[in-house]
Amino acid sequence: AQTVTQSQPEMSVQEAETVTLSCTYDTSESDYYLFWYKQPPSRQMILVIRQEAYKQQNATENRFSVNFQKAAKSFSLKISDSQLGDAAMYFCAYSPTGNQFYFGTGTSLTVIP
Amino acid sequence: DAGVIQSPRHEVTEMGQEVTLRCKPISGHDYLFWYRQTMMRGLELLIYFNNNVPIDDSGMPEDRFSAKMPNASFSTLKIQPSEPRDSAVYFCASQPRRLDGLGETQYFGPGTRLLVL
Numbered sequence A: 001a002q003t004v005t006q007s008q009p010e011m012s013v014q015e016a017e018t019v020t021l022s023c024t025y026d027t028s029e030s031d032y033y034l035f036w037y038k039q040p041p042s043r044q045m046i047l048v049i050r051q052e053a054y055k056q057q058n059a060t061e062n063r064f065s066v067n068f069q070k071a072a073k074s075f076s077l078k079i080s081d082s083q084l085g086d087a088a089m090y091f092c093a094y095s096p097t098g099n100q101f102y103f104g105t106g107t108s109l110t111v112i113p
Numbered sequence B: 001d002a003g004v005i006q007s008p009r010h011e012v013t014e015m016g017q018e019v020t021l022r023c024k025p026i027s028g029h030d031y032l033f034w035y036r037q038t039m040m041r042g043l044e045l046l047i048y049f050n051n052n053v054p055i056d057d058s059g060m061p062e063d064r065f066s067a068k069m070p071n072a073s074f075s076t077l078k079i080q081p082s083e084p085r086d087s088a089v090y091f092c093a094s095q096p097r098r099l100d101g102l103g104e105t106q107y108f109g110p111g112t113r114l115l116v117l
Helices: none
Strands: A003-005 A010-014 A019-021 A024-026 A033-039 A046-052 A064-069 A074-079 A088-095 A107-112 B005-007 B010-013 B019-024 B031-038 B042-050 B053-056 B065-071 B074-079 B088-095 B112-116
Touching: A003 A088, A010 A019, A019 A107, A024 A074, A033 A064, A033 A074, A046 A064, A046 A074, A074 A088, B005 B088, B010 B019, B019 B088, B019 B112, B031 B074, B042 B065, B042 B074, B053 B065, B074 B088
Parallel strands: A010 A107, B010 B112
Antiparallel strands: A003 A024, A019 A074, A033 A046, A033 A088, A064 A074, A088 A107, B005 B019, B019 B074, B031 B042, B031 B088, B042 B053, B065 B074, B088 B112
16 A cells, blocks of 8 residues: 655644655655655645655755755755745645645744744 | 636535636646535645646546546536535646656636635
8 A cells, every 4th residue: 555654733833944845655666756845824725846756966946955865764854044934834745756746734834934 | 827717706606516626737737636625624636737638637526526637728627416515725837847857836727716606
């Protein structure tokens, strides 16, 4: 079974500081895709960053970066220089084929001014 | 592109009534997905289509739920009859097909918040 685990239901960070959100997944596949989505209060799901498992280099998008540890099946999201607009629910997602997505239960991030 | 469009954004109905949710995917995307999000169960895939053909509907909870995609630019998710436990946010997402066959990002609509009284 494919499962995605986000062990931190809630996290908080001081504005301008750095925070890391954890995600682990279970799979027997060698090639797959990993994503982080952000869901602000508007409820829309917004792609933050993606990572292909065959790439060893960690993906980076501006202030967002990942720490992808394939052997450990870990995919954490680091947010640097946190901003008030980063406050949202963050979902980790795993996709073995590029079509089927499996989502974690989410981490609610609060940014403290 | 306007992104994935869903309507209505909010729906309040009474138990037993028929509910129809609508989705317009991003033009050119080959895949369309319907998800349901609740506090208890998180984000669940209900069904997805490839080129208008349903591929996997194993997530559809029961026969009261049905989904159609009559053409590449329109899909509906229907609940008949609706029940209070169907209250949730329903998302539609579309996804392009990469020429190299590898995975691609899903683009979500704004969601429809359904409340069944």
